Amino acid sequence: MTLEEQVKTVVQALTDKKGEDVRTYDVRGVSGLCDAFVVATGTAAPHLKGLETGVRKAMKEIGVEPFRTSGDPESGWMVVDYIDVVLHVFSPEARAYYALEKLWQNVPSFQ
Numbered sequence: 096m097t098l099e100e101q102v103k104t105v106v107q108a109l110t111d112k113k114g115e116d117v118r119t120y121d122v123r124g125v126s127g128l129c130d131a132f133v134v135a136t137g138t139a140a141p142h143l144k145g146l147e148t149g150v151r152k153a154m155k156e157i158g159v160e161p162f163r164t165s166g167d168p169e170s171g172w173m174v175v176d177y178i179d180v181v182l183h184v185f186s187p188e189a190r191a192y193y194a195l196e197k198l199w200q201n202v203p204s205f206q
Contacts, residue, residue, distance in 0.1 A: 096157055098123075101180045102131050102205045108153035109135045112146050114184070118196065119205040131180045132199060136190050140168035146184045147173050 102119055109117050114135035123130045137143035147168075151161065159177055166173040171186035172193070183195060 096159060098130050098179050099205060100157065101154070101159060101177065102133060104153050104157055104159075105133045105150050105177075105180060105182055106205075108150040109133070109146055109184075111153075112149040113142070114146050116190075120199040121203045121205055122199065125199075125202055129176070129179055129181045131205065132183065132195070133180060134183045134185070134190070134195055136185050136187055137168075139186070140171075143168040143171070143173055143184050143186065147175060147182075150175065150182055 106117055106119060114137065117133065117135045120132040120134070121130070122128075122132060135146060137146050147164075154160070154177060162176045162178050164173070164175050171189035173184045175182040175184075185193070
């Protein structure tokens with residue numbers, strides 16, 4: 096499974112579950128943690144859980160399982176690490192606070 100296919104799968108799952116402000120970051124050669132970050136906002140704790148569950152199901156269908164997951168919906172931030180792709184699902188408040196977009200503002204996005 097290519098990186099681009101994985102990112103597309105994550106983005107489509109987030110879109111299907113009404114994730115807001117979905118952004119992708121191609122961090123190959125910039126980050127030693129992964130090759131891609133995907134960031135999305137959910138409206139409330141149940142929505143965050145739904146976004147994470149939708150991505151998990153979609154990725155499993157293409158044969159990709161998470162390495163680890165951290166956070167919980169009530170905290171306002173969930174992270175799912177797929178090794179090559181790391182997903183961050185935030186509440187609006189947590190997303191504004193952590194401002195990952197500022198960290199990756201100079202890297203390209205996936206199309």
